Amino acid sequence: MIEMKLISKRFGKINPLSIDEYIKFDGYKNLKKALSMEKTEIIEEVQKAYLRGRGGAGFPAAIKMMGLAKEANKDKYIICNADEGEPGNFKDRYLMENDPHQIIEGMIIVAYATGGTKGFIYVRGEYQKSMSLLKWSIDEAKKKGFLGQKIMGSKFNFDIEVRSGAGSYVCGEEFALIESIEGNPGRTRVKPPFPTQVGLYGKPTLINNVETFSTIPTIIEMGGVNFAKIGTPSSTGTKLISLSGNVKNKGVFEIPFGVPIKDVIYKLGGGIEKDRKIKMVQLGGACGPIIPEYMLDMIIDFERFEEFESKTGAGAIIVIDERFDIFTILLKVVRFFQHESCGKCTPCREGHIQLGNLIEKFIERKATMQDIASLESLARVIHQASLCGLGQTSPTAIISSLKYFRDDYIDRVEHPERG
Amino acid sequence: MKMINLTINNVKVSVEQNTSILKAAKKFSMNIPTLCYYEDLNIKSDCRICVVEVEGKKGLVSACSTPVSEGMVINTNSPRVLNARKTIVELILSNHDTNCTTCVKNMRCELQNLAKNLGINENRFPSVFEKCEIDESNPSIIRNPNLCIKCGRCVDVCNNVQGTSVLSILGRGHETRVTAVFDEALSDDFCTFCGQCASVCPVGAIREKDDTDLVWKALTDPTKHVIVQVAPAVRVSLGEEVGQKIGTIVTGKMVSAMKILGFDQVFDTDFTADLTIIEEGNELIHRVTNGGVLPMMTSCCPGWINYAETRYPDILDHISSCKSPQQMFGALAKSYYPKKAGLDPKDVFVVSVMPCTAKKYEAQREEMRVDENSPDIDVVLTTRELGKMIKQMGIDFENLDEKPFDSPFGITTGAAAIFGATGGVMEAAIRTVYEVVNKKPLESLDFKELRGLKGIKEAEINLGGTNVKVAVAHTLSKAKILCDQVRAGTSPYAFIEIMTCPGGCIGGGGQPYGTNNKVRQDRIDSTYRLDASMKLRKSHENPEVIALYEDFLKEPLGKLSHHLLHTHYHDRNHKAKN
Numbered sequence: 001m002i003e004m005k006l007i008s009k010r011f012g013k014i015n016p017l018s019i020d021e022y023i024k025f026d027g028y029k030n031l032k033k034a035l036s037m038e039k040t041e042i043i044e045e046v047q048k049a050y051l052r053g054r055g056g057a058g059f060p061a062a063i064k065m066m067g068l069a070k071e072a073n074k075d076k077y078i079i080c081n082a083d084e085g086e087p088g089n090f091k092d093r094y095l096m097e098n099d100p101h102q103i104i105e106g107m108i109i110v111a112y113a114t115g116g117t118k119g120f121i122y123v124r125g126e127y128q129k130s131m132s133l134l135k136w137s138i139d140e141a142k143k144k145g146f147l148g149q150k151i152m153g154s155k156f157n158f159d160i161e162v163r164s165g166a167g168s169y170v171c172g173e174e175f176a177l178i179e180s181i182e183g184n185p186g187r188t189r190v191k192p193p194f195p196t197q198v199g200l201y202g203k204p205t206l207i208n209n210v211e212t213f214s215t216i217p218t219i220i221e222m223g224g225v226n227f228a229k230i231g232t233p234s235s236t237g238t239k240l241i242s243l244s245g246n247v248k249n250k251g252v253f254e255i256p257f258g259v260p261i262k263d264v265i266y267k268l269g270g271g272i273e274k275d276r277k278i279k280m281v282q283l284g285g286a287c288g289p290i291i292p293e294y295m296l297d298m299i300i301d302f303e304r305f306e307e308f309e310s311k312t313g314a315g316a317i318i319v320i321d322e323r324f325d326i327f328t329i330l331l332k333v334v335r336f337f338q339h340e341s342c343g344k345c346t347p348c349r350e351g352h353i354q355l356g357n358l359i360e361k362f363i364e365r366k367a368t369m370q371d372i373a374s375l376e377s378l379a380r381v382i383h384q385a386s387l388c389g390l391g392q393t394s395p396t397a398i399i400s401s402l403k404y405f406r407d408d409y410i411d412r413v414e415h416p417e418r419g
Numbered sequence: 420m421k422m423i424n425l426t427i428n429n430v431k432v433s434v435e436q437n438t439s440i441l442k443a444a445k446k447f448s449m450n451i452p453t454l455c456y457y458e459d460l461n462i463k464s465d466c467r468i469c470v471v472e473v474e475g476k477k478g479l480v481s482a483c484s485t486p487v488s489e490g491m492v493i494n495t496n497s498p499r500v501l502n503a504r505k506t507i508v509e510l511i512l513s514n515h516d517t518n519c520t521t522c523v524k525n526m527r528c529e530l531q532n533l534a535k536n537l538g539i540n541e542n543r544f545p546s547v548f549e550k551c552e553i554d555e556s557n558p559s560i561i562r563n564p565n566l567c568i569k570c571g572r573c574v575d576v577c578n579n580v581q582g583t584s585v586l587s588i589l590g591r592g593h594e595t596r597v598t599a600v601f602d603e604a605l606s607d608d609f610c611t612f613c614g615q616c617a618s619v620c621p622v623g624a625i626r627e628k629d630d631t632d633l634v635w636k637a638l639t640d641p642t643k644h645v646i647v648q649v650a651p652a653v654r655v656s657l658g659e660e661v662g663q664k665i666g667t668i669v670t671g672k673m674v675s676a677m678k679i680l681g682f683d684q685v686f687d688t689d690f691t692a693d694l695t696i697i698e699e700g701n702e703l704i705h706r707v708t709n710g711g712v713l714p715m716m717t718s719c720c721p722g723w724i725n726y727a728e729t730r731y732p733d734i735l736d737h738i739s740s741c742k743s744p745q746q747m748f749g750a751l752a753k754s755y756y757p758k759k760a761g762l763d764p765k766d767v768f769v770v771s772v773m774p775c776t777a778k779k780y781e782a783q784r785e786e787m788r789v790d791e792n793s794p795d796i797d798v799v800l801t802t803r804e805l806g807k808m809i810k811q812m813g814i815d816f817e818n819l820d821e822k823p824f825d826s827p828f829g830i831t832t833g834a835a836a837i838f839g840a841t842g843g844v845m846e847a848a849i850r851t852v853y854e855v856v857n858k859k860p861l862e863s864l865d866f867k868e869l870r871g872l873k874g875i876k877e878a879e880i881n882l883g884g885t886n887v888k889v890a891v892a893h894t895l896s897k898a899k900i901l902c903d904q905v906r907a908g909t910s911p912y913a914f915i916e917i918m919t920c921p922g923g924c925i926g927g928g929g930q931p932y933g934t935n936n937k938v939r940q941d942r943i944d945s946t947y948r949l950d951a952s953m954k955l956r957k958s959h960e961n962p963e964v965i966a967l968y969e970d971f972l973k974e975p976l977g978k979l980s981h982h983l984l985h986t987h988y989h990d991r992n993h994k995a996k997n
Contacts, residue, residue: 123909168591186590190464191792308475342568343595346466347503350510353593354544374543381506384478384499385467392478 002263004230006238007214008254011098016133019140022101028146030217031113034109035376037220042113043069043171046216048224050236054207055081055172056284056314057389058235064206067196068114071204077102078116078158079181079200080105081205082123082130083165083172086285087336088316092210094252096123096130098215100137104160108146108215109220111158114206119160122177123166129371135163146231169340173388174207187342188388199411207313209239210329231257242298243269245319247277255300262296265319276321280405283308285316286333287393289400290326309383326405327412334359337394348391350384355398362409365416372409376402425491439791440482441469444495451495452504452533455570456483457619458935459921462575466568469534470503471495476905479503513544514593515622516565522623527932529621532566556604558783559628559776561614567597567624571801580921582896583726585609586616598623607780608993609729609856611895613722613774613919614801614928627776627929630771631808634799638681643768646684646756647677647944648748648828651692652774652839652924653802655945659931660806661816666941666950671821676809678822682770685826689831691747692838692847694967695719696958698984699741700851701975703914707882712736714890715906717844719743721781722919722928724988726895731902732990735913740985745771746777746787746837748828749795749985755971759827764790771799774839774927777919786986801929820863830963833864833949840946841893841923842869842876845916849880849889850957856882864956870947872922875900877912887913894921914929 005011014021022028034042047062068076080103084092095103107119123131138160141147149157165171168186176186178200201207215237228236235257244250247269255264261281265271272278276292289308291298298304302313319412320329338352358375361367379395379402386392402409411418421436427444434443444451455466463484470479474492474535479500484997494500509936511530519525554562569588571876574597577586583604599605605612617625637643658667703715709807718724727735744748749769757764771778781787782796790794802806809816834850837843846866853861868878869889874897877890890912898917904910920926922939925946955961972979 170591185591187588190481192486229681250515339592341592343591344465344571346468346507346510346569349569349595350514350590351506353547354510354513357545357547378506378544380505385470385503385507386478387464387467387481 002255002259002267003253004238004256005254005326006218007095007211008098008101008240008252010102010140010223010319011094014099016098016100017136019101019137019144022099025190026221027101028105030048030220031108031146032152033104034112034220035156036142036154039113039115042220045219045224049219049227051219052235052302052313053209053217054211054215054239054313054315056086058313061208061212061236064112064196064208067116067194068116068204068206071196073204074116075201075203076114076116077200077203077205078114078119079174079176079177079205079270080107080112080119080121080210080213081207082121082127082210082404083126083158083177083178084127084210085169085172086287086295086316088244088282088285088318089242089314090244091242091252091282091315093127093130094240094312095210095214096127097133100133101215101344102217103134103136103210104141106216107160108158108167109216110206110213112156116158116206119158120181120200121160121162122163122171122181123162123164125164126142131162131164138162142149168342170342170388170390176388177207178205185342186343232299232301232303235301239300239315242316243319244316246273246321247271248273257301258299258300260297261317264300264317265296269319272319272321276323278319279322280320280329282318282329282397283316284310284314285318286336287390287396288316290329290397290404291400295404308396308400312395326401326408327359330401331335331359331363333397334394337390341390345387345391347382348386348394351378351391352394354378355395356383357400361413365412365418367409367413369413372402423489424485425487425493427493428495433944434487437486439792440471440480440485440487440493443487444482444493444954451457451482452536453483454529454533454568454621455572455646458937459571460572460575460619462571465571468499468504469508470981472497472500480831490760494849497827501537505539506819507540508534508537508539508742509544511568512542513546515568516547516548517546522566523626523629524623528623532724532860554599554604555628556614556850557606557610557780559779560605560610560614560617560625561628562599562605562625564596564598564622567594568622569597570621571597572619573597573619573756574624576619578892579894581615581919582899583609583611583612593996607725607729607991611722611725611729611919612777612780612928613895616928617776618928618930618932618934619958626806627801628779628806630779630798630800630806631811634808636689637768637770637797642765642766644683644762645681645768645770646685646686646752647682647770647772648688648745648752649677649772650674650688650745650774650839650924651836651946652927652930653772654806655839655925655942656774656802657806658929659933660803661809663816664944665938667943669816671823672816672819674822674824676814676816679814680812680914682807684825685830686748687831688744688771689835689838690828690961690963691744691751692835693832693961693964694747694984695741695744695965696834696847697975698980699739700848700958702739702741702856703848703852704856705976707887707913714915715739716905716915719776719838719844721777723898723917724894724921725777725780726898728988728991729907730992732992734902734905735988735990737905738988740987742984742986743781744783744786745773745799746795746986747847747984749787751790751791751828753795754983755967759763765793769795771796772802772805774802774924774930775920776928778929789983802927803929803931806931813842827963830961831955832958832961833951833953834958835959836949836953837946839920839924840870840943841872842866842891843923843946845869845878845889845891845914847958849878849912851959852882853880854957855959863913871943872939889914889916893918893923895919921947958979967972
């Protein structure tokens with residue numbers, strides 16, 4: 001079996017509303033263990049585990065922890081980014097709805113190790129169920145003494161609050177998220193300074209994805225070295241994959257890094273509905289690359305995905321079969337980003353509408369070779385010159401399609417009559 | 420200071436730690452183009468024009484916001500960088516009203532200039548521009564969203580310099596727009612009309628309401644006797660509008676130019692600045708000796724009055740009841756002047772040239788009327804509008820003769836000249852109040868601690884044996900600090916000067932474009948040079964002011980003074996109450 005259930009081991013096995021069932025199934029024992037460890041020791045374990053952020057960018061979690069730990073400030077914030085807005089991703093919702101305490105436990109451990117004083121879970125506005133579950137679970141954890149003053153008899157105090165945005169995609173970007181918690185419109189800030197230096201309310205802040213925090217208790221349990229043995233050298237541990245599109249079994253699957261994409265689609269997803277041919281697969285979500293069927297042997301791995309120059313690490317696999325036209329898909333992607341751009345920087349604000357208009361020319365078979373060049377140039381400028389992760393990754397679908405589906409473009413230019 | 424070694428365009432350089440790439444390059448004569456960046460403002464890295472290539476980084480980084488680091492290798496002009504910059508400008512132009520020739524900023528627009536320098540000869544992107552309504556609802560400032568490029572400078576100055584938070588960015592993506600609060604028109608419910616937004620706008624999206632046509636019409640109307648007054652801060656800035664060096668003092672040529680434009684009499688607002696000092700100084704002495712409301716706060720700045728009436732209606736009794744010099748002039752111009760000159764007040768048309776956009780609003784206030792049917796000041800022009808008229812007329816400013824102001828509002832003092840700089844009104848008031856109260860001359864007329872660009876300045880003076888503290892604030896965010904003290908009853912001062920604009924009137928919202936702290940300092944220096952060069956430097960020694968009291972007003976704070984030279988304020992905090 002290619003699945004490996006480390007952080008999804010309790011999915012369906014416990015009642016997520018019951019803290020007692022969580023405790024019975026190894027819950028909060030890793031917090032207890034962590035509280036008996038030196039703070040630096042915990043960070044060292046995360047470093048040995050080589051845990052990389054599960055939100056998409058794959059930034060080493062231990063470096064962020066060290067960054068926060070070295071800041072001397074009486075207030076230091078820990079934020080769990082649960083603004084899962086990337087189309088095609090739903091694994092954070094699974095984590096919140098099936099095992100909320102695992103996230104809370106992970107946050108408490110990170111806070112303890114780094115000197116965090118207050119936690120926030122920023123939940124996507126549409127995830128009402130996740131929000132109420134988390135609020136319920138935080139209350140339960142407080143009653144049991146896992147949150148609040150003198151946690152588990154230690155000198156450590158920490159509390160968590162659930163916050164939500166109003167449905168803007170860009171609030172998943174760390175500084176836009178921080179602005180949103182502060183009550184401002186979700187628009188990013190200039191870096192540097194980074195959040196661990198000047199973050200929420202101007203205080204040092206560590207932001208991690210839901211899955212990253214969920215992985216922390218497992219690392220404490222098995223130790224960093226053992227954790228790092230799972231997966232590949234550049235990508236350790238397991239990854240939750242959100243599999244969707246034209247596959248038979250859609251859903252969330254936990255696999256060790258290094259599994260070929262094809263195996264996820266065929267072995268876990270059961271292949272394509274009505275055994276149709278795959279036209280393309282989009283990795284990571286709307287901001288990820290679109291690749292052809294012949295590339296599906298590639299393994300799921302941060303290093304391997306680097307060639308796409310994008311944040312593919314969130315783990316979405318969207319399978320699109322032969323009935324669909326690539327330009328229709330690209331237009332949907334571009335119009336999505338046109339709507340979701342925060343409007344702060346020029347390339348992203350003004351660029352997407354032009355990208356969309358260019359793609360429409362290909363749909364209408366009115367495009368020229370010059371349009372291919374313009375599309376490529378504009379997509380690259382948005383990718384390279386935008387201020388935040390949104391504009392830096394939104395053109396990935398177009399850039400990858402120009403690489404792997406160039407014949408489709410040329411066909412549209414050379415055969416206007418086929419429309 | 421630690422030095423950082425780096426390479427810019429193959430040149431090895433060394434700069435101080437924390438220097439931005441932009442400033443580092445500039446030090447070595449490499450100007451990286453910018454658009455949203457503005458010296459002295461916080462706004463950075465939004466337009467992305469200043470992107471450069473840094474070796475080892477996949478994306479491009481904005482030079483204005485990225486500090487240099489050891490061993491950095493920067494290329495400011497690679498093909499990738501140039502293409503990005505061109506693309507960004509093309510994108511802006513694709514969503515912009517590009518009727519440049521009819522734009523107020525034609526030939527002085529930062530976007531136009533950028534497009535020219537980058538060699539944009541065609542736009543690869545079709546226009547997606549959709550026309551929106553222009554906001555012309557107030558007498559001071561016009562907002563034309565069709566020209567807005569969403570650079571954020573105006574929002575930054577409104578929020579962070581003034582702390583007024585009237586302008587904000589609403590919407591997202593392609594629908595992003597700069598607008599006034601609640602998407603409403605710019606109205607006196609919120610806006611102080613300081614015009615700092617117009618002053619920093621790189622394009623023509625925010626500008627003063629252009630009233631030059633009204634003036635041309637009056638000047639060509641044979642039934643009108645058209646007089647003009649010029650504010651103290653205009654003579655040290657107008658030169659910039661007509662090709663002179665920053666800070667050039669152009670008083671005499673300015674008077675000549677206005678005579679050529681056709682004004683019947685050219686008067687000096689400095690005269691009523693002196694008059695203000697007499698009235699306001701006596702008001703202060705009256706408040707101090709009769710247990711009146713203290714601290715007293717100055718009243719010459721209309722932006723500040725708008726701010727107080729909307730944000731601090733509970734402290735209005737602290738504000739001097741003196742009208743501003745502009746309005747004191749207006750009241751005299753429609754009463755004393757026609758009487759003296761043998762004219763029907765209805766035929767006298769009064770124009771002001773001010774460094775200010777809020778003055779346009781002030782002139783339209785109902786309290787500012789000797790005759791309730793018409794305003795005392797008929798038209799207010801900004802420094803920029805006067806510059807425009809001089810250019811429209813084709814006047815060769817450089818080669819003009821210097822002419823003096825006309826009488827009876829022409830003789831002025833150094834005390835009035837410094838009204839244009841932050842701290843100037845306070846210094847002028849002290850020069851008079853000290854001598855009136857202590858009945859002996861001041862040893863030194865220069866109050867250096869009240870000069871310069873520091874946000875809040877303090878001084879202590881001895882009045883009749885007691886030391887009293889005074890304070891000066893410029894920008895409304897700094898004014899807020901002093902107002903909060905007054906509101907809380909903890910203000911340690913007897914007298915407070917407040918000016919809305921950074922640097923005072925020399926940095927006013929109607930002043931020539933490109934004003935930054937360096938420019939402000941140059942204008943301030945010229946202002947004090949002017950003061951130092953004058954024979955009379957104290958308002959109470961102005962012989963024409965003395966004559967005005969003898970002939971007409973009789974005494975400071977007298978019955979006629981109250982009628983003509985004093986006013987009252989209103990609680991305008993409606994919106995907040997609702």
